[in-house]
Amino acid sequence: MLSLGAGIQSTTMALMAAHGELGPMPDAVIFADTGAEPPGVYEHLHWLRSGNVLPFEVTVVHGGDIIGDLKRQVHGERAGPGGKSPSAPFFAPGRKGSAPIRRQCTGHYKIDPINRAVRGLLGFKPRQRIAPASVEMWIGISVDEVVRAGPAVEGWIVNRYPLLEQRMSRRDCEAWLLAHDYPVPPKSACTFCPYRTNLEWRRLKDEDPQAFAQACEIDEMIRGGFIRNERGTSTGNLYVHRSMKPLAEVDFSTAEERGQGNMLTVCEAGCGL
Numbered sequence: 292m293l294s295l296g297a298g299i300q301s302t303t304m305a306l307m308a309a310h311g312e313l314g315p316m317p318d319a320v321i322f323a324d325t326g327a328e329p330p331g332v333y334e335h336l337h338w339l340r341s342g343n344v345l346p347f348e349v350t351v352v353h354g355g356d357i358i359g360d361l362k363r364q365v366h367g368e369r370a371g372p373g374g375k376s377p378s379a380p381f382f383a384p385g386r387k388g389s390a391p392i393r394r395q396c397t398g399h400y401k402i403d404p405i406n407r408a409v410r411g412l413l414g415f416k417p418r419q420r421i422a423p424a425s426v427e428m429w430i431g432i433s434v435d436e437v438v439r440a441g442p443a444v445e446g447w448i449v450n451r452y453p454l455l456e457q458r459m460s461r462r463d464c465e466a467w468l469l470a471h472d473y474p475v476p477p478k479s480a481c482t483f484c485p486y487r488t489n490l491e492w493r494r495l496k497d498e499d500p501q502a503f504a505q506a507c508e509i510d511e512m513i514r515g516g517f518i519r520n521e522r523g524t525s526t527g528n529l530y531v532h533r534s535m536k537p538l539a540e541v542d543f544s545t546a547e548e549r550g551q552g553n554m555l556t557v558c559e560a561g562c563g564l
Contacts (some may be wrong), residue, residue: 292409293317295349295427297328297336298479301431303464304453306473308429309345313453317429320349321408323401325357329495329502331477338474354404357481365512379530406445421447429453435460483509483531492532495544506531510538 293308295301305320307313322336340349370539382436407417415421425447432440433454443450454464476500480490483506487495507527510531531538542549 292405292412292426293320293340294405294431295322296301296431296479297322297332297339297476299430299461299464299468299476300433300454301479302335302428302473302476303459303467304431305345306471307453307467309347310471313457314430317347319409319412320345320347321405322349322351322405323404324351324353325355325400327481327483327505328479329477329482329499331499331502332479335476346423350408352404352408354400357400361509362512402444405470406448409448423447424449427451433459433461433464482506483535485533487532489541489543492538492541496543507537507539541557 293301293305295305304313305317308317330439336351339345357446388415402542408418409426410417410421413421413425423446426449427503428443428448428450430452431454432452437455440452440455441450457463460469465475477489478494478502480487482495482502495506513529528535530536532541
C-alpha cells in the first residue's frame with residue numbers, strides 16, 4: 292500500500308513507482324482527505340487521478356469533517372456527526388494563558404481511515420485479527436524530516452520509507468519531478484496547520500489567498516474556545532501561529548527584508564536533526 296498525501300514527497304514516491312524506480316508496484320494507493328487541504332492540493336490530486344498519470348488507482352477516504360469538528364468543539368460539543376467523538380480533541384484542558392493550537396489530525400483524520408480502507412481491501416472486518424506484517428505501507432518521508440519516521444502502531448502493518456532508502460531530500464524530490472517534466476505540487480497540509488514555517492505561511496498567503504483567508508477565519512474562531520478548566524470554563528486563548536498573535540496580523544517578512552542583515556536568528560528545524 293502507498294499512503295498518498297499529494298504533496299511533493301508522496302507524489303514523487305508514487306511517480307517513481309510508476310517509472311519502475313521503486314518496487315514492487317503498489318497494490319493500492321490511498322489518500323486520506325481531511326476536507327481542509329488548500330485548493331492547489333485538490334487540483335494536484337485530480338491530476339494524479341486523471342487516468343493517464345499513474346498506472347494504479349488512487350482511492351480517497353474520509354475520517355470526518357475536521358473544520359466542522361473544530362466548530363462543534365468551539366461551542367463545547369465533543370461529538371461529530373452521528374455522535375462519534377474525535378480520538379484527540381483540539382482544545383488543551385487545564386492550561387492557562389495563550390498557546391498555539393495542537394495538531395491532532397493525523398491519527399483520527401488520516402491514519403485511522405487509511406487503516407480501515409486497507410482492512411476492507413484485505414477482506415477483514417473491524418477488530419478481526421490480521422496476521423502480523425500482512426501489509427507493507429509506503430510513506431513519503433524524506434531525509435530532511437527523518438524524525439517523523441517510525442514503526443506502525445498496528446502489528447499487521449510494516450511501515451516502509453522508500454525516499455529514506457534512496458537518501459532523497461525534499462529538494463531531491465523537486466529536482467526529480469522537474470527532470471521528468473512533472474509539476475511540483477504545493478505543500479500538503481490543512482490550511483490552518485500550526486506546524487507551517489513563516490516561509491510556508493508567506494507562500495500560502497501570496498500564492499493561495501483563499502486558503503490563507505480560511506486559515507485566518509479558523510484562527511479567529513478558536514480564540515477563547517478551547518483552553519478550559521475542569522468545569523469547562525475558558526481559561527485562555529489559542530492561536531494558529533506559534534507567535535500567539537492573530538494570523539492576519541503576523542509579519543512574515545524575512546530579517547533581510549526588515550533590514551536586519553543576513554543573520555540566522557531562528558531555527559525552523561527544517562533539517563530534522
